[in-house]
Amino acid sequence: MREFKKLTPYKEALSLLLNDLGEIPETEEIPLDEALWRVLAEDIVSPIDLPPFSRAAVDGYAVRAEDTFPxxxxxxxEIRVVDEIIAGEESNTEVTPGTAVKLLTGAKIPEGANAVLMHEMAERDGDVIRVLRPVAPGQNVAMKGEDVRKGEVVLRKGHILRPQDISILKALGFxxxxxxxxxxxxxxxxxxxxIEEFDEEALMHGKILESNSVMLKGLVEQYFGEPRFYGVFPDDEGEIGKAIEKAQEENDxxxxxxxxxxxxMDFAHRFVKLLFHGTTIRPGRPIGYGERTFVMSGYPVAVFAQFHLYVKHALAKLVGARNYEVKVRARLTERVPSQLGRYEFVKVWYENGKAKPIKKKGSGIISSLVESNGYITIPEDSEGYLEGEEVEVVLY
Amino acid sequence: MREFKKLTPYKEALSLLLNDLGEIPETEEIPLDEALWRVLAEDIVSPIDLPPFSRAAVDGYAVRAEDTFPxxxxxxxEIRVVDEIIAGEESNTEVTPGTAVKLLTGAKIPEGANAVLMHEMAERDGDVIRVLRPVAPGQNVAMKGEDVRKGEVVLRKGHILRPQDISILKALGFxxxxxxxxxxxxxxxxxxxxIEEFDEEALMHGKILESNSVMLKGLVEQYFGEPRFYGVFPDDEGEIGKAIEKAQEENDxxxxxxxxxxxxMDFAHRFVKLLFHGTTIRPGRPIGYGERTFVMSGYPVAVFAQFHLYVKHALAKLVGARNYEVKVRARLTERVPSQLGRYEFVKVWYENGKAKPIKKKGSGIISSLVESNGYITIPEDSEGYLEGEEVEVVLY
Structure with missing residues (x-):
């Protein structure tokens, strides 16, 4: 058994990785209601003004504001109501001095009018309304283009589509x-x-229930990817080598x-020409990467850290995603020591502005992942943080 | 047109709503790899100790720690190696005084041994190793049950399943x-x-591209639900009434x-016996609820606020979800005034511990939702917050 001759510093390894990967060129044109959480492949330029016309923001009367000043x-x-617009209709009647057009919220403001008098502010008497208070020009009017102007970039390439983003695309006619x-x-x-399925006898005799596959599937889905599971392979150099080769051909x-x-019995790294192997991160030190392939630990906690520190960023690079991490500021509830030279991944429970480090140590302790909802990192040149110190938490 | 006689305070309306709704009794038993982001229907009690046996945390030699003390x-x-375990196998050889069993990471610790000497710490010479430094009892051993004890509650009912939660379920044999x-x-x-599809002519003559459907579909998916779209209905009392009745029969x-x-032309509220109609929230004041039905605004921003302030919590109640909101502390980059008596929903951009209020006002300004990533609320008895004041942001 050899040891790592040199541990590549965390960020140096990350740079090697990200420089090695290019954005996937392929895009898909998909219906809006399948687009939730997908990553935009291009800037979205608005083809129209939104609203495309000035419209009433309340139910009431389209008037010339000047008429109401006194x-x-x-x-x-007193103003005479010369027309009435029902929802979705419009009026071709021009609002001339001393006249008004009754309309509903959303209706197009007729020619000549520049404000809407709220229904409640007028006393109606036959075809005449009595106006009790003045309205200002533009009042109760949603101005043409006030939401989005034609030609404006509404969403940028790399944006992760949320419900409201899909809504604006629909409103712009996409x-x-x-x-x-x-x-x-x-x-x-x-x-x-x-082993892949529960077998008490096997477990009592040294076997371990494999749990990395479902964790990685979930993480890949969480971060833009389509996971494809190739199975659990015994420590057989030939089989593992074949599986890696096949997976490399079929995946990004x-x-x-x-x-x-x-x-x-650790064969995987022998089949991949690695750009780095062994970095300063902890847990997860023995990670290797090359030929679009990550050679990762067997321990769940190490795999989880390796995913968040490296694989997540690789996936984001492949799709050009921006803002894919939720980072918050927090104060540590207790001190977190670290050894110089290590880039520590420390699980925390974030709540209400405070980050509580999860004490359970060990790369095999899956419950430490379950009990946490985010992580902090401690760079190689730091001996850790003090109680009460402000840190950045990445939520997961 | 009538106005609201009384606006129900935000929290009072929320209580009426949540008291009216019960948890859905139905559960589904689904495979682990379809369970991402689903809501647990029961507490998960561990059927086994994890690990089920004490195992080696490193490659090396299982020894009696006492033998190494000098x-x-x-x-x-000098200690004699009496057996060798390869991964997934076990040894029935007892480690007696002066002997050791070679093993790999993860292997079950043989009878008699209580520590593992790291491979690198021993000089091998034939079937003898020379130990240069003592190891402590328990050193380099992952103790039986140290991750999870048999009978322990690992995850609680109402938990939203993340990749690591699914991983622990797999590791426990589920x-x-x-x-x-x-x-x-x-x-x-x-x-x-x-209108549902882009039609420039129609848009220029007062029609509006409907965008609430896709936004609500996305929000419902985001918060545990299965959306079913019944279509866009004109302001026709009969048609709307029939649609509501059908939807009530077919949905939760x-x-x-x-x-x-x-x-x-606002008919919907006439078909539903409302528990409240009109609350202090702004935007979104005219919201009504009754008979498992929300009667919401037409304006996208108002709909979005109504969803987050009411519908989201209703969905969480239906599935018994816990921790479904990401709440962070932040300092306001500027002052946010509010009128007494209003429960304000203020969109913000949260970044790096700071919340920047989105200035664009108006219930129709969808771009204000696009430019925000969370919200703060201002209760009825507050006139707002000062610049630099610490507030709670709910991220979306």
Whole structure:
């Protein structure tokens, strides 16, 4: 067994990785209601003004504001209602001095009018309304283009589409949207000690229930990808090599767990020309990367850290995603020490402005992931943080 | 047109709503890899210890720690290797005084041994290792049950399943998990002014491109639900009434947009016996609720606020979800005034511990939703917040 001759600093390895990967060129044109959480493949330029016309913001009367200027409660102004618009209709009647057109919220403001008098502010008497208070020009009017101007960039390439983003696309007349194809991610789990289904007898005799596959599937889905599971492979050099080769051919990225250390049975790293192998992160030090393939740990907590520190950013690079991390500021509820030279991944429970480090240590302690909702990192040149110190938490 | 006689305070209306709704009884037993973001229907009690046996945390030699106590670099202890375990296998050889069993990471610790000497710490010479430094009892051993104890509650009912939660379920031997059935949510959009597809001519003559349907579909999906769109209905009392009745029969919850105000053409509220109608929230004041049906505004921003302030919590109640909101503390970059008596929903851009209020006002300004990533609320008895004041942001 060999040890790592040199641990690549976290950020240096991240740069090597991101420089090695290019954005996937393929895009998909999909209907709006399938676009939730997909990544925009192009800037969206508005083809229209929104609203496309000035419209009433309340139910009431389209008037010339000037006509109402003298109106007082003790000295009402009388205006004649010359037309009435029902929803979705419009009026071709021009609003001339001393006249008004009754309309509903959303209706197009007729020619000549420049304000809407709220229904409640007028006393109606036959075809005449008595105006008790003046309205200002533009009042109760949603101005043409006040939401979005024609030609304006509404959403940028790389944006992750949320419900409100899809709504604005619909309001601008789009029926489909161009998004990035989901990166295909092959997942290979290795280890002769692993079993896939509960077997008490086997467990009592040294076998371990494999749990990295479902975790990685979920993480890949969470971060824009389409996971493809290739199965659990025993520590057989030939089989693992074949699986990696096949997965590399069929995917944009390949994740292999359990093959990254230098143990006698850790084969995976022998099949991939690695750009780096062994970095300063902890847990997860023995990670390797090359040929669009990550050679990862077997321990769930190490795999989880390796995913968040490296694989997540690789997936974002493949689709050009922006703002894919939720980062918040928090104060530590207690001190978190760290060894110089290590880039620590520390699980925390974030709540109400405070981050509580999860004490349970060990790369095999899955419950430490379950009990956390985010992480902080401690760079190589830091000995850690003090109690009460402000830190950045990445939520997951 | 009538106005609201009384606006129900925000929290009072929320209580009326939540008291009216019960948890959906139906559950679904689904495979683990379909369970991402679903809501747990029961507590998960661990059927096993995890790990089920004490195992090696490193590659090396299982030893009796006592044997190594005298070991020094200038005075090594010699121990005889009596067996070798490869991954996934176990050894029935007892480790007796002066002996060791070679093993790999993850292997079950043989009888008699209580520590693992790291591979690198021993000099091998034939079937003898020379130990240069002592190891402590328990060192390099992952103890039985140290991750999860048999009988322990690992995840609680109402938990939203994340990748790591699914991983621990797999590691504990579960193949499926019992989750809440997704609430079925009928969506009805009303308004004669609405069109569903781009038509420049129609837009220029007063029509509006409907965009609430896709926004509500997305929001319902985001918060545990299964959206079902019933279409866009013109302001026709009979048609809207029939649609609401049908949707009520077929769904757990119904959302009707555009029928909540008291305008001449706002019909929806006439078909539902409302528990409240008109609350102090702004935007979105005219919201009504009764008979598992929300009567909502037509304006996108008002609909969005109504969803987050009311509908989201209703959906969470239906499935018993916990921790479904990401709440963070932030300092306001500028002052946010509010009128007494209003429960304000203020969109913000949260970044790096700071919340910047989105200035664009108006219930129709969808771009204000696009430019925000969360909201703050200002209760009825507050006149707002000062610049630099710490507030709670709910991220979306």
């Amino acid at each position: 109106a007082r409660e003790y000295n009402p102004v 029926r489909t949207v161009k998004v990035k194809r989901k990166p295909r991610v092959g997942i290979i789990v290795t280890g002769s000690e692993l 990225l390949v994740l292999v767990t359990g093959g990254s250390a230098f143990g006698d | 070991a020094r670099e200038y005075n090594p202890v 193949r499926t998990v019992k989750v809440k059935r997704k609430p079925r949510v009928g969506i009805i959009v009303t308004g004669s002014e609405l 919850l119904v959302l009707v947009t555009g029928g909540s105000a008291f305008g001449d």
